[in-house]
Amino acid sequence: MTDIRLLPIHCLIFALLLFTVSPLVADVTQQDLDHAIAVFKAGDQQHAFELFRQMAEAGNAEAQSQVGTMYMYGLGTDKNVEEGLRWLKLSAENNFAAASYNLGVIYQNGMGVAVDKQ
Numbered sequence: 001m002t003d004i005r006l007l008p009i010h011c012l013i014f015a016l017l018l019f020t021v022s023p024l025v026a027d028v029t030q031q032d033l034d035h036a037i038a039v040f041k042a043g044d045q046q047h048a049f050e051l052f053r054q055m056a057e058a059g060n061a062e063a064q065s066q067v068g069t070m071y072m073y074g075l076g077t078d079k080n081v082e083e084g085l086r087w088l089k090l091s092a093e094n095n096f097a098a099a100s101y102n103l104g105v106i107y108q109n110g111m112g113v114a115v116d117k118q
Contacts, residue, residue, distance in 0.1 A: 028060040036066070040076070049076030056087060061094035069102065072111070081112030 032055060040048035049070050055063030068087030071080045085106070091099035107113055 027058050028055045028063065033060075033062060036063070045070070045076030047076075056091075059094070061091045061096035061099070064088075064091035064094065065096050065099040065102070068099065072106070085112065 032051075036048050036051035036055070039051060049067070052063045052066040052070065056067040064087050068084045068089075068091060070076050071084030071087060073079065073084075085103075088099045088103050088106070092103055105111075108115070108117070
């Protein structure tokens with residue numbers, strides 16, 4: 001049974017994978033990000049994870065957020081909350097607003113971290 005607190009997070013994941021913004025690193029194009037999203041939507045989560053990971057390691061904040069989210073939920077990779085948080089924090093530090101929002105939701109709901117109601 002799905003925890004009702006996770007439903008907004010699942011909707012957010014879907015929205016993040018559908019709607020992207022311009023990449024923050026010149027070496028990664030919008031076409032690269034769109035391709036990884038299309039691969040994910042086609043059902044090949046492992047390949048999508050690898051594509052996003054490569055872009056994330058190249059410094060693209062949006063891809064860093066995607067990798068963090070995929071780690072948090074075990075999408076295309078083994079679930080690893082600690083690694084997911086690391087990537088989301090890096091993305092937020094690189095000024096990707098969706099990652100900052102996701103971190104707020106994660107801390108508010110205590111997903112792998114202590115609940116922070118402040």
